Amino acid sequence: MNHRRRQLIISAGSAAAAAACGVPLSAQAQGAALNWPRGPVRIIVPNVPGGALDILARLLEADLSKMWRVPVVVEFKPGAGSITGTDFVAKSAPDGQTLGILAIGVLGIQPALRKDMPFDTLRDLSGTMLVVGNILMTASNSMPFNDLAGLIAYGRANKGKLSYATAGAGSSMHLAGEQLNLLTGIDMMHIPYKGAGGAYPDVIDGRVQLLIDPLFSSMPHVNAGKLKPIAVMGLKRDPAAPNIPAVGESIPDFDFASNLGIGLPRATPPEIIAKINADVNRVIRSEALAPRLRDMGLIVTGSTPEQFDAHMRRSLKTFADIVKNAKVTMN
Numbered sequence: 499m500n501h502r503r504r505q506l507i508i509s510a511g512s513a514a515a516a517a518a519c520g521v522p523l524s525a526q527a528q529g530a531a532l533n534w535p536r537g538p539v540r541i542i543v544p545n546v547p548g549g550a551l552d553i554l555a556r557l558l559e560a561d562l563s564k565m566w567r568v569p570v571v572v573e574f575k576p577g578a579g580s581i582t583g584t585d586f587v588a589k590s591a592p593d594g595q596t597l598g599i600l601a602i603g604v605l606g607i608q609p610a611l612r613k614d615m616p617f618d619t620l621r622d623l624s625g626t627m628l629v630v631g632n633i634l635m636t637a638s639n640s641m642p643f644n645d646l647a648g649l650i651a652y653g654r655a656n657k658g659k660l661s662y663a664t665a666g667a668g669s670s671m672h673l674a675g676e677q678l679n680l681l682t683g684i685d686m687m688h689i690p691y692k693g694a695g696g697a698y699p700d701v702i703d704g705r706v707q708l709l710i711d712p713l714f715s716s717m718p719h720v721n722a723g724k725l726k727p728i729a730v731m732g733l734k735r736d737p738a739a740p741n742i743p744a745v746g747e748s749i750p751d752f753d754f755a756s757n758l759g760i761g762l763p764r765a766t767p768p769e770i771i772a773k774i775n776a777d778v779n780r781v782i783r784s785e786a787l788a789p790r791l792r793d794m795g796l797i798v799t800g801s802t803p804e805q806f807d808a809h810m811r812r813s814l815k816t817f818a819d820i821v822k823n824a825k826v827t828m829n
Contacts, residue, residue, distance in 0.1 A: 534594050534770050535568050535594060538570070538571055539562070539566060539569075539570045539571070539596075540572075540573050540596045540597065541558065541570060541571070541573070541598065542573055542574075542586055542596065542599070543555050543572060543573065543576075543598075544575055544576060544577075544580035544581070544583025544584050544587075544601075545576050545583070545665055545666065545692060545693030545694070545695070546576045546691075546692050546693035546695045546696060547693070548693065548698070549694035549695050549711070549715060550631075550665070550694065550711065551580075551599040551693075552574070552693070552695070554599055554628065555572045557790065558760070558778070559571075561781045561784065561786065561787055562778070562781060565780075566777070576692040577692060578666075579604060579608065579667045580601055580665075580666055580669070580693075581608060581612075581616065584598055584605070584617070584761075585617050586598070587761060588616075588622040588623050588761075589763070592763040592765035592766040592767070593770070594762060594766050594773075594774060596763075597760055599760060600623075601669060601670070601756070601757075601758060602627070602757035602759055602810070602813060603673070603756065603757060604666070604670070605619045605623070606670075606810065606813030606814050606816070606817040607670065607817045607821065608668045609814060609818070610814075610817055610821040610822070611667075611827065619814070620814075621764065622764055623761045623762070623764055624766065624771050624803050624806065625759045625760060625806045626759055626761075626774075626775045626778055626779065626800065626801050627757060627759045627799045627801035628759050628760055628799065629757075629758050629782065629796040629797060629798055630757050630796070630797045631713055631714050631755065631795055631797065632713045632756070632795065633674055633710055633711065633712055633713065633754050633755065633756050634710070634711065634712070634713040634716040634728075634729075634730055634742070635649075635662070635708060635709070635729050636701070636711075636716050636719070636725040636727055637649070637707060637726050638701050638703070638708075638725070639702075639704075639725070639726055640704040641708075641726075644726060645743065646729040647748070649684070649708075649728055653682070653683075653684025654682075657684075659707075660684065660686045661687040661689050661706050661707055661708065662675045662686045662687070662688060662689065662706070662708035662709065663689045663691055663694075663708065663710070664690055664691065664697070664711065665690075665691060665692075665693050665694040665711060666691065666692065667688070667690040669690075670754050670755070670756060670757075671756070672688055672690065672826075673754065673821070673826060674731045674754040675688055675710050677752065677754070677824055680823075680824045681749055682749075686708065694711045694715060697709055697711070698719060702719065702724045702725060710731065712756040713739060714738070714794035717795065727742045730742055730744040731745055731752070732745065732753050732754060733746035733751075734746060738792075738794070739795065757799075757809075759801075760778055772803075775802060779800040782800055
């Protein structure tokens with residue numbers, strides 16, 4: 499055997515050994531990221547059109563389409579308090595072509611409320627935190643109160659006569675209302691909708707008295723005089739609406755916020771997850787989009803997939819404790 503042939507045999511053996519160690523697989527995975535996306539990317543909104551998740555998805559749609567040079571299409575799959583659409587994302591093909599807008603509160607609260615969860619958040623989903631926004635309680639203009647103190651006084655004097663709408667059972671908005679019931683002794687009935695889009699007309703017309711929804715999607719109706727603000731459901735006033743008091747000003751430690759993110763199946767190759775994470779973070783922090791998000795009262799956060807996981811672990815424990823102590827049930 500000549501020297502040249504021996505070198506080829508040794509090189510082939512080294513390649514086989516490298517393959518056994520996973521080197522070509524790594525290169526192949528990197529190639530998968532380089533070849534992504536392979537066609538239109540879907541962003542699943544697990545609620546009906548018109549709510550906070552829809553607004554965020556629409557903002558991402560245009561900028562991500564330009565960045566990825568493929569169509570980015572928003573699809574709506576409402577149901578079961580956003581579980582239907584989120585489950586669709588969790589069980590979609592792990593190729594990075596199907597993403598979902600996530601209501602982080604739902605992912606943290608629902609496991610404490612349901613024994614029939616069709617997916618496991620930590621096992622089945624990876625994701626990125628996008629923005630955090632305060633939650634606002636608003637009231638129909640027909641209500642005789644204009645602030646939190648008035649609401650509490652009216653609720654105590656009129657047990658069973660108040661109801662509040664949210665985008666769905668098991669949402670952070672739902673839990674905020676139930677916690678307010680528990681701490682103040684009022685007895686508001688929860689009216690869950692399949693997304694907040696259908697709730698606004700009912701509250702505006704007075705068929706339901708109150709609405710709890712993200713501040714950024716509520717303020718256009720407040721500014722138009724269709725709803726009156728009662729309180730921000732957090733510790734402090736929101737910089738975008740400094741004249742609206744926060745519940746935390748009168749009830750210590752009352753802090754609920756609407757955390758929104760984007761997710762995809764955890765089985766997706768990590769290189770594709772990393773690329774999507776980096777690109778989405780770049781878009782939400784861009785000069786084009788970041789000011790628009792801030793103007794709507796949203797705080798741009800962004801995160802790594804690892805930070806998303808850590809946040810979810812904390813949320814699962816925190817909300818489980820609240821559900822137990824407040825005896826919250828699905829309704």
